[in-house]
Amino acid sequence: MSAPIETDVVIVGAGPVGLFSVFELGLNDISCHLVDILDRPGGQCAELYPEKPIYDIPGYPEITAQGLIDKLMEQIKPFNPTFHFSQMVESLERLPDGRFGLTTDAGTTFRCKAVVIAAGGGSFQPKRPPVAGIEAYEGTSVHYAVRRMDDFRGQDVLIVGGGDSALDWVLNLQPVAKSITLLHRRDDFRAAPHSVDQMRALVADGKVSLVIGQVQSLKGDNGQVTAAVVKDKDNNELEIACTKVLPFFGLTMKLGPVANWGINLEENLIPVDTARFETSEPGIFAIGDINTYPGKIKLILCGFHEAALMTQAVYKIVYPEKRHVFQYTTSSSSLQKKLGVL
Amino acid sequence: MAKITYITADGTTYEVDAEDGSTVMEAAIHNQVPGIEAECGGACACATCHVYVEEPWTEIVGPPQPMEEDMLDFGYDVRPNSRLSCQIRVSAAIDGMIVRVPDRQG
CATH class of the missing domain: 3.50.50.60 (FAD/NAD(P)-binding domain)
Structure with a gap:
């Protein structure tokens, strides 16, 4: 200091x-x-x-x-x-x-x-997404900012949101994470068009999965997430396996x-x-x-x-x-x- | 002047006379309808005045503008009939409208 x-x-x-x-x-x-x-x-x-x-x-x-x-x-x-x-x-x-x-x-x-x-x-401060029980995972497997990219190395990362923060981290973490899933409530992104294009190219190459839907709940124990339960746009429930969640819901x-x-x-x-x-x-x-x-x-x-x-x-x-x-x-x-x- | 009915998550009904030119958010705030927070004061800069517009008014008020749609990304349990009430102008056309307030604002 x-x-x-x-x-x-x-x-x-x-x-x-x-x-x-x-x-x-x-x-x-x-x-x-x-x-x-x-x-x-x-x-x-x-x-x-x-x-x-x-x-x-x-x-x-x-x-x-x-x-x-x-x-x-x-x-x-x-x-x-x-x-x-x-x-x-x-x-x-x-x-x-x-x-x-x-x-x-x-x-x-x-x-x-x-x-x-x-x-x-x-x-x-980052807005906590409206997911019941998310507090139990905060700081261990749910993060609102990326302090060290290394924390995400080899992880199955679920990024939630459609703005610049969400898209920037999709692009930056994709080379280090084991897998990246981007979840957004609609197939339209308010992030910079250039980032959206890059993200779509990664999706087309099979390097990022894109899911349209909203998080309902998280599964896991002892602060470690194992999956997110998601409702897709047709109201079907599906599970996305993940070990890290990065929600970007504004401030x-x-x-x-x-x-x-x-x-x-x-x-x-x-x-x-x-x-x-x-x-x-x-x-x-x-x-x-x-x-x-x-x-x-x-x-x-x-x-x-x-x-x-x-x-x-x-x-x-x-x-x-x-x-x-x-x-x-x-x-x-x-x-x-x-x-x-x- | 238009009559607007707000139904809160617990089922309570609030019937409000809203002035032309004001917004559905303002009418709720002026009449102390609980559950509509409007943190940003109506600048379309948060998503804490989120409501569900009941049929047949969904068509009458129309879909959200792109900026409002962006803000709805921050809302809780966003549905096809979701709107931010600060972006719905009051006029005779919406007289009798019913909106539901979600059980939480983000």
């Missing part, structure tokens, strides 16, 4: 509200690092509805979700935030010196003075490790006060869709407001000896210098 990254603030979540926090904190000389489980900025805007228009961002009669993220990235550029993508903050502890220590599931560690949780609806949002950080929760939301947007733990703040307070509404614009107020409170933690001078970007030369426009 490498040396901890020292920074003023760690922002958990790089959605619109996390991104705008970089701007507000940056104007106040507060440096930050962002951690997000996705592989790019934008959170739900990028993952769920990038092409959809948003009509209630002040100043933009209409902007697509991805367009808003692009604009925010441009706006925070002067502050050079560091992003840590494809990882999730797993643990958060208060250090003896009053700062916080954070560790991600990728082993990145931070030391910071304040933590801002801007995790929206939670972290995006869903789960609160995740936030629940273990010793912060008070209210129905999976984090209660905060509306002056500081601080959680029950001093120095840990929560803004955007993940927080709750009397009158809360889940709008991006409300998250922006919360980011501005949170920044005032964080400033007093980062610079306890300094008096905060409130300034406008329109007229303050020092703010304009930070933005690189003067």
Whole structure:
């Protein structure tokens, strides 16, 4: 494990509200690092509805979700935030010196003075397919991601789904697995056409079997799958022998490790006060869709407001000896210098 | 205005007056019909407002668009009459429609 990254603030979540926090904190000389489980900025805007228009961002009669993220990235550029993508903050502890220590599931560690949780609806995690009893096989013979291709060497692999993840793993695992079966509910794939063509060629060569249907249940014992019971498109039941199952049913949002950080929760939301947007733990703040307070509404614009107020409170933690001078970007030369426009 | 009947997995019936131009998902949410989650808020970006459209309305509402069909891949127990309720617009044409809510949303 490498040396901890020292920074003023760690922002958990790089959605619109996390991104705008970089701007507000940056104007106040507060440096930050962002951690997000996705592989790019934008959170739900990028993952769920990038092409959809948003009509209630002040100043933009209409902007697509991805367009808003692009604009925010441009706006925070002067502050050079560091992003840590494809990882999730797993643990958060208060250090003896009053700062916080954070560790991600990728082993990145931070030391910071304040933590801002801007995790929206939670972290995006693979959706568990609707198969009764699947939990018993998870981690041993049912996997939602391929960590090491070697784990699939010589195995009878059943891949379920019709998107890019499913097709990519059909193509990548085919040379190492003993057999590959692709199961999808229809003979139409939303994956990239090139991958679909490659998959169809492997099916034609007899190297991959393609079954159209839906998984009903799994057979096996002690966590080891032996077969999947499948209902085909004509409602006939059939069994597919397999030793590994890789279901790709998209992503869903789960609160995740936030629940273990010793912060008070209210129905999976984090209660905060509306002056500081601080959680029950001093120095840990929560803004955007993940927080709750009397009158809360889940709008991006409300998250922006919360980011501005949170920044005032964080400033007093980062610079306890300094008096905060409130300034406008329109007229303050020092703010304009930070933005690189003067 | 159209009357829509939702039948949940346990057999409970909810009769709802839905406004023209809204969606079958919105009408369910506004009237607290259980079992329709609509996690993404109607962006056709999840599959948690999945319903089964009963005959003869299956033909009237038509088949899903390609994007909706892609999303249905994430649904639970998808059948030929499966639709995402956020993608069905309310109009007089669907007055009296009956939809069934699956016993789980993904």
